[in-house]
Amino acid sequence: MAIIQCPHCEKDIELEAGSSGLFDCPYCEEQFSWGNTPHSSTTRWFDLWLGLLIPSSTIFPGIPMLLFIFEPQGLEGLIYLIVGIISNILTTLILGLIGLRMQRYQLALGALFSPIASALTFYLYAETI
Numbered sequence: 001m002a003i004i005q006c007p008h009c010e011k012d013i014e015l016e017a018g019s020s021g022l023f024d025c026p027y028c029e030e031q032f033s034w035g036n037t038p039h040s041s042t043t044r045w046f047d048l049w050l051g052l053l054i055p056s057s058t059i060f061p062g063i064p065m066l067l068f069i070f071e072p073q074g075l076e077g078l079i080y081l082i083v084g085i086i087s088n089i090l091t092t093l094i095l096g097l098i099g100l101r102m103q104r105y106q107l108a109l110g111a112l113f114s115p116i117a118s119a120l121t122f123y124l125y126a127e128t129i
């Protein structure tokens with residue numbers, strides 16, 4: 001047996017030694033997690049950057065790569081630009097949904113703020129052409 005304190009009501013709770021996961025406090029009935037948390041803080045930071053940077057990578061280097069590979073002429077270039085922006089929005093949405101589904105909220109948070117990063121990337125890229 002291990003005795004821990006409820007993070008909500010601070011009463012002592014007995015747990016099986018070495019147990020981990022989600023528990024309900026018998027006193028205040030609040031839920032709390034104990035033991036090995038599934039995601040370390042490194043993973044959380046990694047997820048945040050992942051959610052933030054992957055969508056903007058569809059703009060840069062995504063769009064320049066598309067233009068380089070297919071060498072579109074005139075109006076075609078605009079189409080590739082739109083494709084780049086659409087895949088950017090899709091990547092943002094997919095990452096956000098994955099984050100929510102897997103309860104990796106930092107990933108969803110990163111995706112939430114990624115339009116800002118994407119807009120910045122797009123602005124910087126547009127400056128170079």
Ligand SMILES: [Zn+2]
Pocket residue numbers: 006007008009010011025026027028029030
């Ligand atoms: Zn409690």
